[in-house]
Amino acid sequence: METLGLLNKLNSIAILQEGLQGAIKSYLIEEAFPRKTLLLKAGQVSQRIYFIKKGFTRAYYTKGENEFSTWFMGEDEFIISVYSFFSRRPSFESIEVLEDCIVQSINWDQLQAIYKQYPEFNLTGRIITEQYYIRSEERAIQLQTLSSKKRYEKLLRDYPGILQKVSLGQIASYLGIKQETLSRIRAHK
Amino acid sequence: METLGLLNKLNSIAILQEGLQGAIKSYLIEEAFPRKTLLLKAGQVSQRIYFIKKGFTRAYYTKGENEFSTWFMGEDEFIISVYSFFSRRPSFESIEVLEDCIVQSINWDQLQAIYKQYPEFNLTGRIITEQYYIRSEERAIQLQTLSSKKRYEKLLRDYPGILQKVSLGQIASYLGIKQETLSRIRAHK
DNA sequence: TTCTATTTTTGACTTTAGTCAAAACTTTAA
DNA sequence: TTAAAGTTTTGACTAAAGTCAAAAATAGAA
Numbered sequence: 001m002e003t004l005g006l007l008n009k010l011n012s013i014a015i016l017q018e019g020l021q022g023a024i025k026s027y028l029i030e031e032a033f034p035r036k037t038l039l040l041k042a043g044q045v046s047q048r049i050y051f052i053k054k055g056f057t058r059a060y061y062t063k064g065e066n067e068f069s070t071w072f073m074g075e076d077e078f079i080i081s082v083y084s085f086f087s088r089r090p091s092f093e094s095i096e097v098l099e100d101c102i103v104q105s106i107n108w109d110q111l112q113a114i115y116k117q118y119p120e121f122n123l124t125g126r127i128i129t130e131q132y133y134i135r136s137e138e139r140a141i142q143l144q145t146l147s148s149k150k151r152y153e154k155l156l157r158d159y160p161g162i163l164q165k166v167s168l169g170q171i172a173s174y175l176g177i178k179q180e181t182l183s184r185i186r187a188h189k
Numbered sequence: 190m191e192t193l194g195l196l197n198k199l200n201s202i203a204i205l206q207e208g209l210q211g212a213i214k215s216y217l218i219e220e221a222f223p224r225k226t227l228l229l230k231a232g233q234v235s236q237r238i239y240f241i242k243k244g245f246t247r248a249y250y251t252k253g254e255n256e257f258s259t260w261f262m263g264e265d266e267f268i269i270s271v272y273s274f275f276s277r278r279p280s281f282e283s284i285e286v287l288e289d290c291i292v293q294s295i296n297w298d299q300l301q302a303i304y305k306q307y308p309e310f311n312l313t314g315r316i317i318t319e320q321y322y323i324r325s326e327e328r329a330i331q332l333q334t335l336s337s338k339k340r341y342e343k344l345l346r347d348y349p350g351i352l353q354k355v356s357l358g359q360i361a362s363y364l365g366i367k368q369e370t371l372s373r374i375r376a377h378k
Numbered sequence: 379t380t381c382t383a384t385t386t387t388t389g390a391c392t393t394t395a396g397t398c399a400a401a402a403c404t405t406t407a408a
Numbered sequence: 409t410t411a412a413a414g415t416t417t418t419g420a421c422t423a424a425a426g427t428c429a430a431a432a433a434t435a436g437a438a
Contacts, residue, residue, distance in 0.1 A: 167384095167385065167386090168386065169386085179385090179387095180387080180388085182386095183387050184387085184388085186386095186387095
């Protein structure tokens with residue numbers, strides 16, 4: 001189920017009528033990208049919404065000397081720069097492939113055309129947006145209420161195997177701590 | 190414009206047809222609540238989406254001894270417990286009135302009925318959700334990248350007059366610091 | 379392989395924020 | 409108007425995380 005791609009994901013939210021499925025298929029492109037590919041570079045407007053069929057990705061931004069990881073996204077998940085894709089402004093985030101990917105994507109204009117021609121698709125769009133919004137709130141809450149050790153343990157639970165894909169520096173930047181601090185947290189157990 | 194209520198807000202996103210406007214009007218209730226009213230109690234499922242016509246509110250939750258403010262919301266803004274209203278599960282947040290309010294609201298079932306009868310309204314729902322989602326991401330980023338002093342200064346810029354409405358303890362809990370720390374930040378200027 | 383580059387850990391020290399308790403202010407209501 | 413309750417500030421101390429530098433471990437290429 002998880003590996004059958006975007007249409008299955010969408011149909012699991014609300015069954016889409018034939019014509020709508022056809023429209024999505026006609027726009028959808030599937031591509032393979034190797035590790036280190038940048039799906040989006042900071043400064044560009046996020047044009048495509050990616051659905052990860054296989055692989056692992058990271059969104060991050062830099063501020064001064066420091067790099068901050070905003071999200072890790074794996075199989076069966078969407079990845080965009082929320083701010084840029086929705087607001088149509090240049091992204092402060094970049095998105096990179098951490099583990100060779102097969103992704104499906106459509107661009108913003110095509111998505112709007114689908115929303116226009118098939119208004120019922122707004123339901124699906126709204127529900128996906130709600131789900132990711134909940135995740136964003138949860139993340140903000142965890143940054144405030146959990147100790148850095150607990151945040152680290154939670155990340156390992158949420159993404160088992162992440163240690164094989166992501167450097168500790170990147171993990172630290174997601175957790176909101178410095179790499180040295182993460183190293184010390186790990187040493188104590 | 191800001192004070193003319195929910196329908197104006199919605200029409201500013203996408204003009205709604207007469208029938209849809211009528212449906213919303215028929216469900217909409219307008220109420221006045223004094224300071225300290227709880228619009229939502231933690232543990233309950235968030236049933237209503239509130240639009241603040243006048244006044245000021247706060248969403249917060251407690252964890253152990255500590256209280257955390259998640260959002261302040263003022264005139265012309267919506268307030269719900271995102272997690273609870275969207276997922277239909279009990280809220281960990283409470284929502285309280287900080288400054289006497291006039292709010293307009295409809296409940297979840299009514300909203301779903303409107304989405305069903307007027308699918309084009311999903312467009313408006315999706316766009317509002319996107320806008321608030323962007324805010325949520327921005328907040329998470331600011332908690333990570335700005336010093337507590339800068340976060341305080343930004344809050345004053347975003348909500349001028351907030352000091353007259355909100356206690357410093359509540360502001361500190363929104364900024365992710367202790368009240369004593371905020372007090373010291375304020376003393377240094 | 380082995381050598382280089384990168385990542386991770388460790389050490390010594392500094393900075394920032396938290397804790398607990400008491401004092402100084404402000405509100406609120408009798 | 410004044411006592412009580414609540415809020416904010418200050419002080420002394422502790423804990424958590426950051427900084428900078430170097431050593432150790434690991435991964436990649438030649």
